[in-house]
Amino acid sequence: MYFGLSLLGGLWMPATTFPRWLQDVAEWLPTHAYAALGRTIEQSHAPHAQDLAVLAVSFVLFTGGAAWLYRKDTLKA
Numbered sequence: 001m002y003f004g005l006s007l008l009g010g011l012w013m014p015a016t017t018f019p020r021w022l023q024d025v026a027e028w029l030p031t032h033a034y035a036a037l038g039r040t041i042e043q044s045h046a047p048h049a050q051d052l053a054v055l056a057v058s059f060v061l062f063t064g065g066a067a068w069l070y071r072k073d074t075l076k077a
Contacts, residue, residue, distance in 0.1 A: 005031045030058035 006012060008022070009031030015023050026032045033054035040047045 002031075005029055009033075009035065011035055028054060030055055033058075 008026055009015070009029040010018070010026050011031050015026040015032060018026060027050075033051040036051045037047050037055065040051075
């Protein structure tokens with residue numbers, strides 16, 4: 001999952017080289033938001049609210065998914 005998110009989020013190559021529709025998708029991936037957050041802090045700028053929101057929503061979704069899978073797994077044991 002991380003491999004796909006990194007590739008589509010523009011961590012391995014600039015997202016500007018993607019087709020426009022894929023650039024639009026990349027803007028909503030947590031890996032893209034994480035990289036953008038790092039760049040803005042490095043350049044002494046304030047982070048964008050969209051990047052922070054994408055990271056917060058991704059955190060909630062992935063944490064909820066992990067908790068659900070953990071509960072599901074412990075019921076089988």
